[in-house]
Amino acid sequence: MLILLIAAAALPGQEAEVRNPRTSLADVAAGAKTFRSHCSPCHGLNGEGGRGPNLAAGRFYHGSSDADLLRNISTGIPGTEMPALFYNADRIWQIVAYIRSLSAAPAAPVGDPARGKALFSAKGCPQCHRVRGEGGRLGPDLTTIGESRAPAYLRQSLLDPDAVVLPPYWVVRFRDDSGRAHEGFLLNEDTYTVQFLDFQSRLHSMEKSGLQDYRVEKKSRMPSFRGALSDAALQDLVAYLSSLRSPGGSR
Amino acid sequence: MIIRCALLAGVLGLSTLSAQVTFERLLHAAEDNANWLTYSGGYRGWRYSSLEQVRRENAGRLRIKWVYQMATTQMVETTPLVIDGVMYVSEPPSNVVALDAATGRRYWRYQRSLPDRINVCCGQVNRGVAVLGDRVFVGTVDAHLVALDARTGAVLWDRAVADYRTGHAITVAPLAVKDMIVCGISGGEYGIRGFLDAYEAATGKRRWRFWTIPEPGQPGSQTWSGNAWKTGGGPTWVTGSYDAAQNLIIWGTGNPSPDWNGDSRPGDNLYTDSAIALDADTGKLNWYYQFVPHDVHDWDAVQVPVLVDDEWQGRPRKLVYWAHRNAFYYVLDRETGKFLFGKPFATQTWARGLEADGRPIRLPNIDPTPEGTYLWPGVQGATNWYSPSYNPLTKLFYLAVWENRSVYRKGEQEYSPGNRYIGSVPLIDLPEDPGHGAIRALNPKTGERVWEYRLQTKPWAGVLSTGGKLVFGGSDEGYLFALDAETGREVWRQNLGGIIRANPITYLNHGRQAIAIAAGNAIFTFELGE
Numbered sequence: 001m002l003i004l005l006i007a008a009a010a011l012p013g014q015e016a017e018v019r020n021p022r023t024s025l026a027d028v029a030a031g032a033k034t035f036r037s038h039c040s041p042c043h044g045l046n047g048e049g050g051r052g053p054n055l056a057a058g059r060f061y062h063g064s065s066d067a068d069l070l071r072n073i074s075t076g077i078p079g080t081e082m083p084a085l086f087y088n089a090d091r092i093w094q095i096v097a098y099i100r101s102l103s104a105a106p107a108a109p110v111g112d113p114a115r116g117k118a119l120f121s122a123k124g125c126p127q128c129h130r131v132r133g134e135g136g137r138l139g140p141d142l143t144t145i146g147e148s149r150a151p152a153y154l155r156q157s158l159l160d161p162d163a164v165v166l167p168p169y170w171v172v173r174f175r176d177d178s179g180r181a182h183e184g185f186l187l188n189e190d191t192y193t194v195q196f197l198d199f200q201s202r203l204h205s206m207e208k209s210g211l212q213d214y215r216v217e218k219k220s221r222m223p224s225f226r227g228a229l230s231d232a233a234l235q236d237l238v239a240y241l242s243s244l245r246s247p248g249g250s251r
Numbered sequence: 252m253i254i255r256c257a258l259l260a261g262v263l264g265l266s267t268l269s270a271q272v273t274f275e276r277l278l279h280a281a282e283d284n285a286n287w288l289t290y291s292g293g294y295r296g297w298r299y300s301s302l303e304q305v306r307r308e309n310a311g312r313l314r315i316k317w318v319y320q321m322a323t324t325q326m327v328e329t330t331p332l333v334i335d336g337v338m339y340v341s342e343p344p345s346n347v348v349a350l351d352a353a354t355g356r357r358y359w360r361y362q363r364s365l366p367d368r369i370n371v372c373c374g375q376v377n378r379g380v381a382v383l384g385d386r387v388f389v390g391t392v393d394a395h396l397v398a399l400d401a402r403t404g405a406v407l408w409d410r411a412v413a414d415y416r417t418g419h420a421i422t423v424a425p426l427a428v429k430d431m432i433v434c435g436i437s438g439g440e441y442g443i444r445g446f447l448d449a450y451e452a453a454t455g456k457r458r459w460r461f462w463t464i465p466e467p468g469q470p471g472s473q474t475w476s477g478n479a480w481k482t483g484g485g486p487t488w489v490t491g492s493y494d495a496a497q498n499l500i501i502w503g504t505g506n507p508s509p510d511w512n513g514d515s516r517p518g519d520n521l522y523t524d525s526a527i528a529l530d531a532d533t534g535k536l537n538w539y540y541q542f543v544p545h546d547v548h549d550w551d552a553v554q555v556p557v558l559v560d561d562e563w564q565g566r567p568r569k570l571v572y573w574a575h576r577n578a579f580y581y582v583l584d585r586e587t588g589k590f591l592f593g594k595p596f597a598t599q600t601w602a603r604g605l606e607a608d609g610r611p612i613r614l615p616n617i618d619p620t621p622e623g624t625y626l627w628p629g630v631q632g633a634t635n636w637y638s639p640s641y642n643p644l645t646k647l648f649y650l651a652v653w654e655n656r657s658v659y660r661k662g663e664q665e666y667s668p669g670n671r672y673i674g675s676v677p678l679i680d681l682p683e684d685p686g687h688g689a690i691r692a693l694n695p696k697t698g699e700r701v702w703e704y705r706l707q708t709k710p711w712a713g714v715l716s717t718g719g720k721l722v723f724g725g726s727d728e729g730y731l732f733a734l735d736a737e738t739g740r741e742v743w744r745q746n747l748g749g750i751i752r753a754n755p756i757t758y759l760n761h762g763r764q765a766i767a768i769a770a771g772n773a774i775f776t777f778e779l780g781e
């Protein structure tokens with residue numbers, strides 16, 4: 001007992017790390033149930049985010065330790081819309097276990113990242129995509145894409161770019177009152193105005209009244225690589241993209 | 252010292268309440284167009300002012316007069332009151348400020364100390380205060396009703412209405428009637444047993460409580476089974492109206508709990524999703540009309556009842572106009588609660604129509620399922636808590652409308668005090684299919700649409716109509732706009748740079764018509780410029 005106390009005293013400022021005691025598969029399943037009814041209205045049915053932040057990326061704005069998550073779920077986060085949950089700690093630990101399961105490391109992709117990197121350049125991807133400051137601006141920055149997207153998602157994006165197109169990449173097309181055609185990425189719109197980035201990277205803001213054939217296409221500008229790459233090459237490319245992470249690892 | 256006191260009294264006399272807000276004055280609030288005395292501008296719930304300085308021809312000259320910024324991360328849903336040059340505004344979560352209505356400068360601020368853990372389904376918001384005598388009344392998210400001195404903000408009494416730890420909260424603006432403060436409760440997503448209360452304004456003593464969910468043995472209890480009534484919901488979170496001639500408080504009730512899974516509560520679940528008419532002196536039920544028996548879509552009847560006396564099929568009749576969250580517009584008889592008429596005012600795919608008594612004729616396969624059921628209107632309804640308006644000059648009924656659908660998912664539900672009790676999670680917005688919004692004018696006799704002002708997004712702002720034949724409304728896009736009340740043509744708009752989730756008001760500032768509305772975290776006021 002005495003020894004333990006001395007050991008604790010030798011580590012000033014370091015609290016004993018609180019670890020989640022409820023991490024069995026049954027706990028994860030129970031946590032998922034609670035999450036679905038209490039957390040998903042804001043954080044999404046699978047923690048992907050919505051009104052509240054994405055919880056599936058393993059990065060949390062208000063602390064990422066088990067103790068942080070327990071506290072934030074139990075008492076809410078002041079100054080945000082995050083409310084408190086009136087449950088005992090065990091039940092909240094199960095939610096923590098579920099949230100952790102969302103960002104558990106997936107199996108490493110099988111391809112060769114080095115070959116994938118060469119393909120990335122050879123296939124012209126940098127014309128639109130940036131990696132660490134190099135590349136174009138018309139597509140998403142991929143510098144840390146390996147952290148936020150699973151290999152399966154990346155593979156799907158390469159084969160079927162239209163499957164998931166996020167709003168900043170929706171394309172607006174219309175003709176103005178002089179008949180001139182316009183198109184670009186829809187950045188914002190309201191009842192009266194539209195803001196877009198044309199494909200020459202120029203920003204525009206226009207009044208909607210007088211515009212004709214106004215339409216928004218939720219399709220990707222990226223070509224599909226289905227049939228254009230062998231399966232092995234596809235795996236290499238996915239392996240490269242999965243390897244793109246911030247240098248310090250996940251926060 | 253004597254001189255100082257005299258001076259102080261003189262200053263107060265000039266700048267704050269020169270007259271007490273008597274019940275007599277509240278009875279004539281709608282005609283007192285210099286002020287905005289109750290949540291809806293008068294007991295009939297019209298949100299109408301006869302002011303006509305700002306008209307269709309000159310509304311283009313409206314300019315910002317002042318802005319009052321609040322320090323809050325919560326949504327500002329308040330309707331200000333303006334009384335003799337003082338504006339009383341609630342700040343979320345449960346604070347109150349008194350401002351000089353001419354400059355926006357603050358006289359006082361009441362800051363509510365709140366416990367750490369408070370759960371309100373949809374934000375720690377407040378929709379406004381009530382004023383009676385020389386007192387301001389505010390409900391709090393920890394479910395208290397507080398009386399403040401209108402001159403200083405000092406707390407005169409502070410009464411617990413219910414236990415916040417069981418999901419009770421107050422977001423509604425109370426309503427002053429006679430010598431009482433009528434106050435509703437929130438918590439329909441937490442399995443509360445709903446009620447409407449009346450408190451003595453002088454003491455905070457409770458005068459009566461009407462339980463919106465009857466206990467076993469009481470009339471209506473046959474529409475429940477087992478113990479479901481104990482957690483049956485039926486909150487009362489939007490301010491009702493008062494029929495002075497009949498001495499009836501007419502109020503809307505919210506959803507049964509759990510919202511999207513009705514398995515534990517077979518039956519019609521009275522008096523949820525209903526209009527209730529209570530004797531103002533006793534709180535006894537005079538009549539009710541249930542819009543949605545056994546609701547499983549969260550289609551609360553939380554709308555301001557609009558009370559109009561007019562001809563109905565050739566004879567004068569006391570009416571209630573009600574555009575409901577379920578996408579139907581209704582006309583009720585105000586003496587009996589009898590259903591007179593109903594018609595959809597927005598797209599709906601859940602009912603074939605209404606029976607002769609108004610009961611919905613449901614289509615098959617509309618209930619939530621684990622896989623999800625797609626329906627119009629969406630979970631937030633075709634309209635919601637934001638106020639409609641009735642204009643006696645155009646005889647039109649105005650409201651903000653949503654045109655969208657949701658996927659309704661059913662899940663398991665388990666009651667635990669203070670936590671959500673909703674029976675799974677509907678997807679509130681479909682990102683790929685967001686729908687749109689509109690301001691609509693209806694002929695209240697026929698339910699027919701007279702005009703529409705279409706919006707890109709779905710609005711959470713109420714409407715105000717005026718003697719200048721204008722309709723003021725707002726949007727989530729942050730615009731406040733003025734429309735021609737007869738045609739819907741836009742005559743003015745202003746980008747305020749913040750989401751508008753509140754109702755507009757109008758009043759006189761030193762004889763000049765002013766418009767006020769909350770947007771973002773601020774109150775904006777407008778007057779005509781040169």
